[in-house]
Amino acid sequence: MCGIVGYVGKSHAKEKVIDGLKRLEYRGYDSAGIALPIDGRIQIRKHVGEIKNLEKIIGAPEFDSAVGIGHTRWATHGAPSDVNSHPHGNGDNSIAIVHNGIIENYQEIKEWLIRDYGVNFKSETDSEVIAHLIGIFYDGDLLEAVNKAVAEMRGAYAVCAIAAAEPDKIVAVRKDAPLVAGIGKGFNFIASDIPALLKYVRQVYLIENNETVVLTKDDIVIYNEEGRKVKRDVFNVTWDADAAEKEGYEHFMLKEIHEQPKGIFETLTRRINDDDSINLDGISMTKEDIEGFNKVYIVACGTAYHAGLVGKLVIEKMAKIPVEIDVASEFRYRDPFVDENTLFIGISQSGETLDTLAALREAKRKGARILSVVNVVGSSVARESDDVFYTWAGPEIAVASTKAYTTQLVCMYLLGLYMGRTKGTIDEAYYHKVLADLKALPDKVTALLKKEDDIAEIARKYHRREQVFFIGRGLDSGVSYEGSLKLKEISYINSFAIAAGELKHGTIALMEEETLVFALATQDFLYEKMVSNVEEIKARGARVIGVAKEGRTEIEKVADEVIYIPDCIDEVSPVLAVIPLQIFAYYVARERGCNIDKPKNLAKSVTVE
Ligand code: G6P
Numbered sequence: 001m002c003g004i005v006g007y008v009g010k011s012h013a014k015e016k017v018i019d020g021l022k023r024l025e026y027r028g029y030d031s032a033g034i035a036l037p038i039d040g041r042i043q044i045r046k047h048v049g050e051i052k053n054l055e056k057i058i059g060a061p062e063f064d065s066a067v068g069i070g071h072t073r074w075a076t077h078g079a080p081s082d083v084n085s086h087p088h089g090n091g092d093n094s095i096a097i098v099h100n101g102i103i104e105n106y107q108e109i110k111e112w113l114i115r116d117y118g119v120n121f122k123s124e125t126d127s128e129v130i131a132h133l134i135g136i137f138y139d140g141d142l143l144e145a146v147n148k149a150v151a152e153m154r155g156a157y158a159v160c161a162i163a164a165a166e167p168d169k170i171v172a173v174r175k176d177a178p179l180v181a182g183i184g185k186g187f188n189f190i191a192s193d194i195p196a197l198l199k200y201v202r203q204v205y206l207i208e209n210n211e212t213v214v215l216t217k218d219d220i221v222i223y224n225e226e227g228r229k230v231k232r233d234v235f236n237v238t239w240d241a242d243a244a245e246k247e248g249y250e251h252f253m254l255k256e257i258h259e260q261p262k263g264i265f266e267t268l269t270r271r272i273n274d275d276d277s278i279n280l281d282g283i284s285m286t287k288e289d290i291e292g293f294n295k296v297y298i299v300a301c302g303t304a305y306h307a308g309l310v311g312k313l314v315i316e317k318m319a320k321i322p323v324e325i326d327v328a329s330e331f332r333y334r335d336p337f338v339d340e341n342t343l344f345i346g347i348s349q350s351g352e353t354l355d356t357l358a359a360l361r362e363a364k365r366k367g368a369r370i371l372s373v374v375n376v377v378g379s380s381v382a383r384e385s386d387d388v389f390y391t392w393a394g395p396e397i398a399v400a401s402t403k404a405y406t407t408q409l410v411c412m413y414l415l416g417l418y419m420g421r422t423k424g425t426i427d428e429a430y431y432h433k434v435l436a437d438l439k440a441l442p443d444k445v446t447a448l449l450k451k452e453d454d455i456a457e458i459a460r461k462y463h464r465r466e467q468v469f470f471i472g473r474g475l476d477s478g479v480s481y482e483g484s485l486k487l488k489e490i491s492y493i494n495s496f497a498i499a500a501g502e503l504k505h506g507t508i509a510l511m512e513e514e515t516l517v518f519a520l521a522t523q524d525f526l527y528e529k530m531v532s533n534v535e536e537i538k539a540r541g542a543r544v545i546g547v548a549k550e551g552r553t554e555i556e557k558v559a560d561e562v563i564y565i566p567d568c569i570d571e572v573s574p575v576l577a578v579i580p581l582q583i584f585a586y587y588v589a590r591e592r593g594c595n596i597d598k599p600k601n602l603a604k605s606v607t608v609e
Contacts, residue, residue: 002072003021003191004098006172007187008066011065013065014036015064016200017034017068018054021607023198025309027395028376029048030080030382031047031048031049031081032046035069035087036065038063038064041164042094042095042162043065044096045057045059046403048081051072064166064208065167067218069098070098071085074377077558080397086099090131090132092135094135097130098127099158101176103129107151111127118301119132126155133148133153138439140165142163143171143223143422144171155560159172159174160190168216170215175210178192180206181204181205181207183267185199188217189201190213194244195245198240202237203234205235208226250495250590253398256402257582259393260406260407261445261449264410264441264575266394267391267392267410267414268439268441268442270392272414276432276578278417283387284386290319293342294317295341295343296345297324297331297338298312298345299326299359301348303404304405305325305328305347306479307412307457308347309481310478310479311323311409311412312475319423320423320425321419328353328359336362340370342363343369344364344368347374349376352607353381369386372384372387374482377390389410397604402486405482410575413438419433425570438572441572448565448580451583463592467494467510467516468517469497469517469542471533472497472519472521473500473533475570476500476573476574477497477500479577481583483582490586490594491589491594500533511542512542514542514543517542518581519534521548522548522568524552527552530555538559544559546559546561547563547565
């Protein structure tokens with residue numbers, strides 16, 4: 001997500017801040033900016049695109065200061081643009097801020113500031129309200145003004161603020177967004193992430209929720225919510241910069257696997273209101289639109305396509321509307337049946353996949369309504385769609401997609417529920433049952449991730465296999481495809497997924513002694529049939545790893561190993577069932593010494609045909 005770096009010292013703040021921002025580049029961003037108090041004024045420079053664009057406009061070396069704050073932005077409110085980039089100033093730039101997170105009540109604050117103070121907003125961001133709020137409360141004491149501003153704000157934030165009249169300090173505050181203070185000699189740092197600081201400091205204070213911190217070149221003072229000074233133990237960073245970027249995980253893929261509870265939580269909470277209704281804020285689809293669609297077409301590539309496989313069954317079941325699904329590279333060349341009554345759903349993590357973009361354009365040309373499910377705000381797919389349903393997975397760096405997939409699934413459920421409730425094709429009891437199970441997912445995924453060591457053990461046992469099958473029925477069939485893709489893309493094992501009932505029509509010919517098969521059996525109403533399928537392949541000598549819900553132990557009688565996922569209704573089990581498959585793929589690849597985050601021949605974003 002976004003990155004924050006602040007520096008307070010004797011001089012050369014610009015260089016330190018830019019350097020810190022560069023250390024955060026790996027996380028992905030769409031624009032960057034810096035604010036420096038120089039000669040009684042705050043100078044703000046910001047630019048869309050890479051930091052090198054910013055470097056071109058930050059002036060001569062002497063255009064520098066002893067204090068500076070900088071930011072790399074990953075757009076949330078407002079597309080990537082110069083004006084939406086951070087830092088944001090108040091009207092006369094006597095205050096500047098950088099912000100990570102989201103201010104939930106920014107609209108309310110904005111209206112109030114316009115009405116009562118005639119504030120002129122420059123950007124479309126939620127963050128700009130913070131600069132104006134601090135400006136309005138400022139009376140010579142930045143700490144006090146920040147505290148007053150924070151009292152008006154709801155949401156999640158890490159904020160760093162500077163004031164032209166106090167050019168020797170940074171005041172920072174956090175709630176549900178990380179912030180660390182780096183302890184130097186004659187200088188201090190503040191940042192959203194440790195890698196930004198590591199070139200200069202090894203000792204940090206980890207700032208906790210609702211704490212405010214005042215940094216000057218010789219001091220770091222932390223205050224709690226009641227305004228009392230807090231003593232914090234020094235945290236010694238022992239990792240190198242590379243490990244720090246991965247927050248101690250060996251690979252981005254593993255880090256991202258572990259970020260799934262957060263991504264799922266974020267994607268859900270942004271769309272569920274206090275009264276448990278689903279809000280499609282920013283999506284202009286009306287009841288009439290939904291009732292007017294006679295078909296949904298889901299189009300995507302790779303992992304996103306696999307999310308669509310689940311989405312198809314979910315939307316059909318809930319909204320009672322036929323859903324077709326296709327890979328984008330096929331869709332675009334086969335004159336598909338699409339018209340103005342079609343809802344086209346394009347799914348893409350990056351929003352830049354060329355085939356998906358071309359398919360979207362083709363559907364648009366035929367008059368379809370375009371809704372995209374995208375992770376990267378302001379990406380091409382997002383820009384060219386009528387509406388965007390964003391996933392909140394945060395930047396995904398490993399080529400093998402994990403957290404984007406599970407958040408895409410969450411979007412599919414929310415869409416299905418919303419359309420079904422709007423059309424009256426699901427009853428209230430069912431709606432609330434599914435919603436309750438969705439809300440329970442972050443905790444259940446967290447619980448499942450605790451089985452990592454057991455799954456790693458299974459991976460160690462089988463990592464030398466050169467062929468693995470994945471089978472499942474119903475929703476499990478879609479998850480099988482994703483499990484198979486994860487394994488092949490990072491371990492280079494020849495893996496193959498097939499609907500379990502289809503095995504007997506050919507693929508079973510490949511089953512022999514020790515053939516390894518993952519059998520997904522998480523669908524209660526298909527459980528017995530899956531157990532029979534497992535029996536069929538066991539009879540041919542296959543080795544079977546079952547994935548089943550807790551309490552469904554029948555499969556133990558036929559499978560060699562069983563990985564249990566937390567109990568849930570059938571509909572939402574894909575979000576859980578995929579987790580062991582991701583972990584298995586990861587540890588198999590690790591055992592085989594593969595380049596996990598950057599597998600051979602693959603790219604994170606395929607922008608060519
Ligand atoms: C590439 C990546 C996959 C990804 C696919 C679609 O092949 O390696 O991980 O699923 O593109 O990418 P998108 O960004 O459109 O979801």
